[in-house]
Amino acid sequence: MAKKVVKRSWAEPFKIKVVEPIKMTTREYREKAAKEAGYNTFLMKSEDVYIDLLTDSGTNAMSDYQWAGMMLGDEAYAGSRNFYYLWDNVKKYYGMPYFVPTHQGRAAEHMISKILIKPGDYVPGNMYFTTTRLHQELAGATFVDVIIDEAHESSNEHPFKGNIDLKKLEKLVKEVGAKNIPYISMAGPVNMAGGQPFSMKNLIDVYEFAKKHKIKLWFDATRATENAFFIKEREKGYADKTIAQILKEMCSYFDGLWVSAKKDLMVNIGGFLATKNKKVYEEARNMVVIYEGLHTYGGLAGRDMEAMARGIEEMVEYENIRMRVKQVEYAGIQLAKYKIPFVQPIGGHAIFLDAKKILSHIPQEQFPAQTLATEIFIDSGVRGMERGIVSSGRDPKTGENRKPKLELVRLTFPRRVYTQSHIDVMVESVAEVYENRKKVKGLKFIYEPKYLRFFQAKFDRV
Ligand SMILES: *Cc1c(COP(=O)(O)O)cnc(C)c1O
DSSP states (O other): OOOOOSOOOOOOSSOOSOOOOOOOOOHHHHHHHHHHTTTOGGGSOGGGOSEEOSOOSSOOOOOHHHHHHHTTOOOOSSOOHHHHHHHHHHHHHHOOSEEEEESSHHHHHHHHHHHHOOTTOEEEESSOOHHHHHHHHHTTOEEEEOBOGGGGOTTOOOTTTTOBOHHHHHHHHHHHOGGGOOEEEEESSBGGGTSBOOOHHHHHHHHHHHHHTTOEEEEEGGGHHHHHHHHHHHSTTOTTSOHHHHHHHHHHTOSEEEEETTSTTOOSSOEEEEESOHHHHHHHHHHHHHHTSOTTTTTOOHHHHHHHHHHHHHHTOHHHHHHHHHHHHHHHHHHHHTTOOBOSSOOSSEEEEEHHHHTTTSOGGGOHHHHHHHHHHHHHSEEOEEESHHHHOBOTTTOOBOOOSOOEEEEEOOTTTOOHHHHHHHHHHHHHHHHTGGGOOOEEEEEOOSSSGGGTOEEEEO
16 A cells, blocks of 8 residues: 555544434623523523534433434333344343343432442442442442542543552452452443543453452443443554454453443433343342333333444444444544643543643632633633533542542533534634633532432532
8 A cells, every 4th residue: 555645634534414403692691591591501501502522421322323223112011022123232242131221321320339339348440430439329339449540640641541440349348358348349441530541451350350350340331332432442452353353352251231321322311230140130120120111111112222232233333333432532633733731631521621730720619610710701602511520420428629639621422413514613612711810709509409419419600
């Protein structure tokens, strides 16, 4: 092949068939909208948002293949063909023989926490995810963060900041005893650390540790294909493996997994629990009837399960996952040109702006990340979310605010929804806010809900 002399760009691996118009608003309009929403981006109206980077959860654009499948929904109460097709794909791609559908990820987290945890237990995990930890705590466990220290440093360039620190695991087992640790909870890429993956080597080490101590190993596989992509790009020995092969190998080390299908699977609703353990499966299959619906639909319509089954086939396509991760990388490269601090390396699903550095004059008690998210929305209508002291919540025992080291604004990319031009507009807005950062004032609570407060809290300017 001739030597390449020109820099060659990539483009989105799809063309657009249906469009959804978005509203452009004025700064005055957004200032008022932000105030009415209590300066909480979760309480803003979607209609008032220009580019919505609040979350990639359920905000995906489905393909024509998935939409065509929606018409094939078998809406029987029991045993629909879409359920069996989905189950087949769970076996084929995740390698788990048993499967229970749920309406979304947290329903699966609720069930698995109830099934495996007894009050007084400890559950170690590679940093926490909001709903995951809450369900573990509600089931009576104490969550223990065993992620490597590098994950808490926003500018540390470790390629696998989602790794578990085996020494921390060892210490926990010594302190509380393996019999009080029902399972290790492993997620990848780790959302709260900035979308950072774990390596296959680390997973194998954790697997061997768990086996030795007879502790189960469970996987939050919500973003597993992103993790597989990073393994392919960064870990020795995986460059020539397919995403599907890497995913299957990852899953092979776990006793079971749960998934929010609203992420990797590129649908708008759905989730599931899958396992190799027949006993756990039987309990989950029974429990799902109480909370979600019969075990062959778990709170979903037949058409939703069809879209999920087809989403699994698309999520492991190289072009698809590459575009996803590279779009985030593109945004990071552009932001870096303005010297804007954000979490390094660039994560798999989002850019995490370092609000502690950007708004260094605002103390953590005045919510620098919440403030930064508000300012960006007011500047351009770009919506992100807080991942800092508000999201961390209060310690259930002491009632004190948990003070995370990281104070971040997450700008998350819905899959297949926005183009590079949207990213450019976002970058310019963040740069504008960054230039004017010294004038920004912090926020205070005017309403604080008891659970997952970041969703519904209201603030005012100090
Ligand atoms: C979204 C998410 C969940 C929760 O899933 P829902 O579908 O929102 O209930 C759990 N874990 C991770 C890693 C997630 O990203």
